[in-house]
Amino acid sequence: MKNMDIIIYKNEIYTIIQVDLPxxxxxxxxxxxxxxxxxxxxxxxxxxxxxxxxxxxxFFVEENEIYLKxxxxxxxxxxxxL
Numbered sequence: 001m002k003n004m005d006i007i008i009y010k011n012e013i014y015t016i017i018q019v020d021l022p023x024x025x026x027x028x029x030x031x032x033x034x035x036x037x038x039x040x041x042x043x044x045x046x047x048x049x050x051x052x053x054x055x056x057x058x059f060f061v062e063e064n065e066i067y068l069k070x071x072x073x074x075x076x077x078x079x080x081x082l
Contacts, residue, residue: 002019004016016029029057030066061076
């Protein structure tokens, strides 16, 4: 089952989705905008808080993809990552 939550980072709200992937278990998915906020120009995390958040997110997707149905999101992850 897909569960939706939020992360607040630098006063911005980002949606995160928890999905259950076969053989992996529960993972968090978030939009690329969060990844961009966590990184600086050199693609390094901007703070210890950013590192912690980044380590919790399994994969970043396009903004519109975060709202896909769970089956579609899992299929996307299988195509992109697995």
